[in-house]
Amino acid sequence: MGNTHLAESSSVQSVDRALTILEILAQRGESGVTEIAADLGVHKSTASRLMTALLNRGLVDQVSDRGRYRLGLGLVRLAGSVTSSLDAVSGSRAVTKALAAEVGETVNIAVLDNNRVLYVDQVIGPSMVSMRSWLGQSVPTHCTASGKALTAWLDESDRIAARPDSWTKLAQNTITSGEALEKELKRVRELGYAVANQEMETDFMAVAAPIRNEHDEVTAALVISGPASRIKPDDFESLGHIVKQSASKLSGNPNFWRE
Amino acid sequence: MGNTHLAESSSVQSVDRALTILEILAQRGESGVTEIAADLGVHKSTASRLMTALLNRGLVDQVSDRGRYRLGLGLVRLAGSVTSSLDAVSGSRAVTKALAAEVGETVNIAVLDNNRVLYVDQVIGPSMVSMRSWLGQSVPTHCTASGKALTAWLDESDRIAARPDSWTKLAQNTITSGEALEKELKRVRELGYAVANQEMETDFMAVAAPIRNEHDEVTAALVISGPASRIKPDDFESLGHIVKQSASKLSGNPNFWRE
């Protein structure tokens, strides 16, 4: 997904500016017109008009009567349409619900988003432990089963590009070097599935398999996740085989999510 | 939230057009350039350029190498930022997680979106039955506990405006007239919480309470939901009191979601 701010061919400058405002607000939380104007390199009257256009459609919201703006709920509504159409195109919900029922844990679909993992759909299994909704969340690639499943089959240069911005130790088993990650991804290719054993968060376990398009390219990952009290390392092999089988039911579809 | 398509003061025509494309794709699932051009009343070259601007930022996606477009994953990413900032502003996640742990069921936050209910945040409880993620989903107001909690305290004219587009019987206990709904909303005001007993979907039970701003206006609803096998009508009173207490912890915040 291109994320250049400057125009590629056939761009529309004022639309680009408005969408850049959305990205700035996503990163910063909230912002004023003068700040946005400075970021865009335009006059504050221009920024004000662009904000008003976004405000009228609910894509931004005013934090107070005067001043600061933030992203609006119109984005949540539009995103709800995206996840509904994921199912409409691929019938993925039937597969993910069946998987959740079979293994008794939460199931997600994730995609590679530059060097991050984006969760695009979720079915909650009969888990005994409270877990938050992953939908719309973004996590690093090196310490999640989904991230490993999404990157293991990339060309070496793309795998390097997909590495995290930071090798900070996030939990007790976090991979903290490119060398260790390469070794792990080699193992993922051998097994055909990826695992995460308390690598991004304490107590968070996951097993993931790639979903491929008709050209055998990895376009998404199917993920089973749950707490360490429920998913033990001894379970990885059997869950790995199960998630591979379910992922293969979702593979081969040309219109599944593309990067 | 204004949803007029024609410019209000200080609008930007090309940004409005681009955002209208997003709304058309949300409703229709997918569309071609020529269809979008016809809907917008512009030349197909104009529609093509607007689509390209959206494509470059991932807000739309091409279904195939040539032709049809749909909403893209960039919207899911932006929407994830919205729900993250909900917590940042109000600290609502601590309250909703505590509630989910206490009652053992899924907890949502919903807002009124014209005459629909939009789910904007969710914490999954240790439910024993598989339930889908509500985040981003939109449901009618008359047959959901959240919809009743969001509309019961409106002025009469606003309550009427918030009524559903159709009184179709969706489940065995669906309210099917304005008169019955008014009686029900009077009861909600008396109790201080709302209930849904298999009204929108078979087996789907919910209890909701209003979240109010510092002017005592209802800005969101806090919702407990689960299957009929787990939540029985005899539980409504105790869950009602619990959800009212949690909702009051989230009330009084001037920057909570506004319509």
Add this chain to the structure above:
DNA sequence: ATGAGTGTTGCCCATGGCGCAACGTTATGC
């Protein structure tokens, strides 16, 4: 092989987006 329909792109010009100036409002410092 041909025609219809789609989406894309170079080019030119009409118009819509933009900057400027002025204004109203709020917050801050003294």
Add this chain to the structure above:
DNA sequence: GCATAACGTTGCGCCATGGGCAACACTCAT
């Protein structure tokens, strides 16, 4: 309490950009 600074908004006129036209390449149906 008052003056000043800073913010966001809006009318206006100008020009840079957005848009329509024409031509093209491509796909699909006949």
